[in-house]
Amino acid sequence: MQTRSRAGRYPGVRVIKIGGSVITDKRTFKLNYAIANRIAGEIAAAVSNGIKVGIVLGGGSYGHVAASSARMLDAPPADALTLVTMYMFELVLAMADILASKGVKPVVYPPHSFCDPDGLVPRCNWNSVLRDMKVGVTPLVYGDVYACGESWCIVSGDELAIEMACSLGSPLVVYVTDVDGVIDADGKVIDEIHVDELEESSIVEQQKTGSKIDVTGGIKRKLDAIRANRCLTLREILVTNGLREGNTYAALMGHGSGTRIIL
Numbered sequence: 001m002q003t004r005s006r007a008g009r010y011p012g013v014r015v016i017k018i019g020g021s022v023i024t025d026k027r028t029f030k031l032n033y034a035i036a037n038r039i040a041g042e043i044a045a046a047v048s049n050g051i052k053v054g055i056v057l058g059g060g061s062y063g064h065v066a067a068s069s070a071r072m073l074d075a076p077p078a079d080a081l082t083l084v085t086m087y088m089f090e091l092v093l094a095m096a097d098i099l100a101s102k103g104v105k106p107v108v109y110p111p112h113s114f115c116d117p118d119g120l121v122p123r124c125n126w127n128s129v130l131r132d133m134k135v136g137v138t139p140l141v142y143g144d145v146y147a148c149g150e151s152w153c154i155v156s157g158d159e160l161a162i163e164m165a166c167s168l169g170s171p172l173v174v175y176v177t178d179v180d181g182v183i184d185a186d187g188k189v190i191d192e193i194h195v196d197e198l199e200e201s202s203i204v205e206q207q208k209t210g211s212k213i214d215v216t217g218g219i220k221r222k223l224d225a226i227r228a229n230r231c232l233t234l235r236e237i238l239v240t241n242g243l244r245e246g247n248t249y250a251a252l253m254g255h256g257s258g259t260r261i262i263l
């Protein structure tokens, strides 16, 4: 597949979704502090180089474990909302704290209070985010839960990232994951692929390593999220490995490595 020059193609805003499998340990239920700290440093370096960043966090061992426990226990919707929103607050506040310690000015927008999802379309009011970004804040949103009819539902960071990019005018979404990119049926990392090709390809959902709990996840969800929320100004999705030092910074600066999904 042809690879274009990756240097500095995207001025302005970039949206990054930091996967929960990167900043948390889904086996020990902890914040992966060392990785979270390093990634926050890479985001801070991009911000100090003039890049405006919109950050989305995945649920990791906080949201996914809480949501899957609530499901298993068949918890009443109000109890599920209390449990999962509290766990996600804890994760997002920890990350906000780390980002602030690096000089970034994060402001947290809880999706359950400014979004009204319809299936895979988050329908958030991004105007308040755009308003606050004018004074230099870095918005921080995250996969969350909300009341849907008589039940409770999950809005994944995967779809929030795409809608956020479309609303903030980011031509790029970076999915920071724990893999080197999208893996094809032969087990190789794809360098570049058009989204339509990806849909038609025989990419199989790889078995997750270990016993990771995930109530949304995987590559298929990301593809569905892209399909449901894509817009004309969004040109590219980069799936990169955040466990490798420097990848997050490089991705934000427009020369990242991993799989480029072209829209």
Ligand SMILES: Nc1ncnc2c1ncn2[C@@H]1O[C@H](COP(=O)(O)OP(=O)(O)OP(=O)(O)O)[C@@H](O)[C@H]1O
Binding pocket: 018, 019, 020, 021, 022, 057, 058, 059, 060, 061, 064, 157, 176, 177, 178, 179, 181, 182, 183, 184, 203, 204, 205, 206, 207, 208, 209, 214, 216, 217, 218, 219, 220
């Ligand atoms: N074909 C594939 N190529 C690459 N990764 C795949 C593929 N199929 C499944 N995966 C899984 O997708 C995972 C990345 O997506 P996932 O949504 O689980 O992670 P995340 O976004 O970091 O997590 P979270 O939902 O907590 O934010 C990888 O860990 C890998 O196990």
Ligand SMILES: C=C(C)CCOP(=O)(O)O
Binding pocket: 020, 057, 058, 059, 060, 063, 064, 067, 084, 088, 142, 143, 144, 145, 154, 155, 156, 157, 158, 215, 216, 217
């Ligand atoms: C499980 C919850 C609460 C959030 C899921 O968000 P994701 O990890 O981005 O899919």
